Amino acid sequence: MAKIRVGRVGEQIKKEISQLIQYELKDPRVGFITVTGVEASGDLSQAVIYLSVLGTEEQVSETFAAVEKAKGFLRTEVGKRIRLRHVPELIFKADHSIAYGSKIEKMLHDLRATQE
Numbered sequence: 001m002a003k004i005r006v007g008r009v010g011e012q013i014k015k016e017i018s019q020l021i022q023y024e025l026k027d028p029r030v031g032f033i034t035v036t037g038v039e040a041s042g043d044l045s046q047a048v049i050y051l052s053v054l055g056t057e058e059q060v061s062e063t064f065a066a067v068e069k070a071k072g073f074l075r076t077e078v079g080k081r082i083r084l085r086h087v088p089e090l091i092f093k094a095d096h097s098i099a100y101g102s103k104i105e106k107m108l109h110d111l112r113a114t115q116e
Contacts, residue, residue: 002042009082010040013047016081017090020074021067029066031059036095040088047088050095060094067092 018035037050051067053060067074071090079087 006040006042006044009044009084010038010047012082013040013049013078013088014038016078017049017074020077024077025066025070025073027066027070029062031055031063033063033067034098036097044084044086044088046091048091048093050093052095052098054099064092064094 014035014037017038021030021033021035032054034052035049036052039048039050040046051064053063055063071092075087075090078090
């Protein structure tokens with residue numbers, strides 16, 4: 001039963017974080033960013049948030065620096081929007097799956113083009 005609650009809370013955190021980053025975060029360093037997943041610990045003390053950022057390495061590092069700086073704001077807003085006794089600590093990690101998928105897709109496209 002506890003795993004179901006952790007999953008639901010994780011999905012709600014994902015939804016709220018993505019809306020906050022998209023609409024509320026006013027830092028110009030934040031580029032094209034997607035929240036790809038959230039893994040919450042069993043006691044909901046920590047939430048690992050996986051972010052995918054498109055752009056150059058410099059843009060990616062600037063975006064992560066901006067998100068890290070706004071961590072307190074994001075945690076406070078999540079606490080206001082989701083009524084939990086203790087708001088989990090937010091840990092941001094890079095997710096390279098979208099970039100990897102687009103690389104594979106480009107390779108397949110190039111392979112098809114050479115076969116034709």
